[in-house]
Amino acid sequence: MELELTGFGEFEGVELLQKLHLFQKLTFDETSRLGSIIQYLDVPAGTVVIEQNALGDALYVIAKGEVHISRDADEDGKHETNEVIGKLGEAELFGEMSLIDDVLTSARVTTATPCRLLKMPRSAFESMLAADDKLAVKVYRSFIRTMSDRLRRANQQLSKATVFQK
Numbered sequence: 652m653e654l655e656l657t658g659f660g661e662f663e664g665v666e667l668l669q670k671l672h673l674f675q676k677l678t679f680d681e682t683s684r685l686g687s688i689i690q691y692l693d694v695p696a697g698t699v700v701i702e703q704n705a706l707g708d709a710l711y712v713i714a715k716g717e718v719h720i721s722r723d724a725d726e727d728g729k730h731e732t733n734e735v736i737g738k739l740g741e742a743e744l745f746g747e748m749s750l751i752d753d754v755l756t757s758a759r760v761t762t763a764t765p766c767r768l769l770k771m772p773r774s775a776f777e778s779m780l781a782a783d784d785k786l787a788v789k790v791y792r793s794f795i796r797t798m799s800d801r802l803r804r805a806n807q808q809l810s811k812a813t814v815f816q817k
Contacts, residue, residue, distance in 0.1 A: 664689045664769050667712055670742055673797050674790075681786055688775035692768045700746075700768065701760040707749025709772045713741050716766030720745070722758045738763070750776050751794060 665686035668674045674682055691714075694700065701707060703723055720737040736758065739745060745760055750773050780787035 673793055676793055690770045692770055694762050694766045696762050696764050698762045701756050703759040704755045707746050707756045709770045710747045710750050712744045712769040714767040717763045718760050719763045720758045
């Protein structure tokens, strides 16, 4: 997969990062430092950005466009329309767990429309945090808050589903 890297609109990327729940607690300076490792990708529709069961290597933020998330539930090697489990649009992110663990990806992410993505590579992210303990603590605390919120919501959905099944 060959993706085209284009010019770097530094302020646009920092502004978008600050809007994300994951980075809202960071100062402008801290967000700007994270913004310095962002790569911009212009990706045509139909491009697989993350493959299911692959080792993820970056967090992605959608600056423009829409992506579909799918799982090969029947393991036939195809991601059918009925296997789409989500859609993400502008100012949403994906791949963030690949910044903190070495687990294979659980789904495929494919561009549904032409997209402009901000890519934060894991290697640059790890190097930046290794050099700044204070920033690392703030970023990892934010990751923990985000994961806790997701777990709470998943538990609520499971509780509701259990009530409906009874």
